[in-house]
Amino acid sequence: MTTGPAAGCNAELGWGLSATMRAFGQWASASVADLPGGPRGHLVLATIAQGRPPSQLALANALGVDRTVMTYLLDELETAGLVERRPDPADRRARQILITQRGSSALREYSARLREVEDRLLAPLDEREATAFRSMIERVARAAQTSPDAGCPIDDIASGAGPC
Amino acid sequence: MTTGPAAGCNAELGWGLSATMRAFGQWASASVADLPGGPRGHLVLATIAQGRPPSQLALANALGVDRTVMTYLLDELETAGLVERRPDPADRRARQILITQRGSSALREYSARLREVEDRLLAPLDEREATAFRSMIERVARAAQTSPDAGCPIDDIASGAGPC
DNA sequence: TATTGTTATACTCTATAACTATA
DNA sequence: TATAGTTATAGAGTATAACAATA
Numbered sequence: 045m046t047t048g049p050a051a052g053c054n055a056e057l058g059w060g061l062s063a064t065m066r067a068f069g070q071w072a073s074a075s076v077a078d079l080p081g082g083p084r085g086h087l088v089l090a091t092i093a094q095g096r097p098p099s100q101l102a103l104a105n106a107l108g109v110d111r112t113v114m115t116y117l118l119d120e121l122e123t124a125g126l127v128e129r130r131p132d133p134a135d136r137r138a139r140q141i142l143i144t145q146r147g148s149s150a151l152r153e154y155s156a157r158l159r160e161v162e163d164r165l166l167a168p169l170d171e172r173e174a175t176a177f178r179s180m181i182e183r184v185a186r187a188a189q190t191s192p193d194a195g196c197p198i199d200d201i202a203s204g205a206g207p208c
Numbered sequence: 209m210t211t212g213p214a215a216g217c218n219a220e221l222g223w224g225l226s227a228t229m230r231a232f233g234q235w236a237s238a239s240v241a242d243l244p245g246g247p248r249g250h251l252v253l254a255t256i257a258q259g260r261p262p263s264q265l266a267l268a269n270a271l272g273v274d275r276t277v278m279t280y281l282l283d284e285l286e287t288a289g290l291v292e293r294r295p296d297p298a299d300r301r302a303r304q305i306l307i308t309q310r311g312s313s314a315l316r317e318y319s320a321r322l323r324e325v326e327d328r329l330l331a332p333l334d335e336r337e338a339t340a341f342r343s344m345i346e347r348v349a350r351a352a353q354t355s356p357d358a359g360c361p362i363d364d365i366a367s368g369a370g371p372c
Numbered sequence: 373t374a375t376t377g378t379t380a381t382a383c384t385c386t387a388t389a390a391c392t393a394t395a
Numbered sequence: 396t397a398t399a400g401t402t403a404t405a406g407a408g409t410a411t412a413a414c415a416a417t418a
Contacts, residue, residue, distance in 0.1 A: 067352030188231030
């Protein structure tokens with residue numbers, strides 16, 4: 045007992061971020077448990093649904109996962125008939141990832157479910173705040189991804205492959 | 209190339225949360241790499257520094273980790289002389305976790321480092337926004353932790369042990 | 373009988389290395 | 396020589412199960 049919501053780390057942004065992420069991850073995973081790859085599979089669908097068909101590597105970088113993980117992820121999604129791998133005519137090493145018709149309708153379904161999870165997560169905020177929060181976290185995320193300078197000692201930043 | 213910051217998932221709160229969390233986790237881990245337990249060890253110190261000495265289980269629940277993980281975490285911190293385990297006089301099964309003098313000074317040091325990481329993460333926001341963001345994510349995190357109703361079918365919610 | 377804490381074990385996830393094929 | 400993708404392997408992290416002590 046006397047558990048409570050973390051007495052001493054209120055001011056800690058790290059605590060808020062991890063607790064929020066943990067809750068969202070659990071709720072989202074449960075919400076889209078029947079989708080191959082879970083919430084991450086949904087992000088793959090959402091990413092390839094717009095713009096030019098990305099390569100697997102571009103997709104992996106955009107989602108912040110290793111390229112080997114992307115292979116498994118796409119294997120599952122392709123087996124389920126939600127995405128399609130097509131050789132890139134401009135570079136025969138690479139593959140273009142496209143969304144299928146079934147993938148598009150799955151995307152609509154799972155996006156709706158996840159939107160409910162998002163709304164539940166942001167329920168403590170009023171409408172204005174929720175809008176501001178979405179805008180701010182997008183800006184923060186975008187900036188963080190643009191400058192992946194972490195604890196890399198002397199590493200090349202411009203490689204674009206990973207954080208280090 | 210053409211990687212960019214995730215073309216299609218701008219509107220996705222899930223993408224923003226995971227990208228933000230990933231960046232913060234990497235930066236924070238690098239920043240406090242010499243602290244036993246890393247960022248999570250810091251949260252332990254920050255939590256026990258205020259209020260009554262919590263039990264290991266209360267601590268585990270507050271930080272959202274399994275009680276078995278908390279054992280390892282506290283082993284490391286105790287070996288480093290940063291925390292102290294004391295039998296709870298009111299319940300001889302439980303142990304009270306206290307911070308040592310060395311732990312307090314370590315907490316100050318690492319809190320300062322992490323504050324820099326936080327500021328770097330929130331750099332895209334102006335001062336007013338950053339303050340609002342901190343307030344909002346704390347409210348969201350607190351509410352999420354209070355109602356851990358995830359994908360639990362019929363499970364007992366009031367158990368308080370875990371999310372399910 | 374239920375709970376706190378510990379330990380050992382198994383499992384999941386991710387990264388590393390090695391390989392093929394292209395560039 | 397470097398890169399995209401795949402595969403196999405090893406590693407880190409986590410949860411599960413069993414146990415002892417106490418309530």
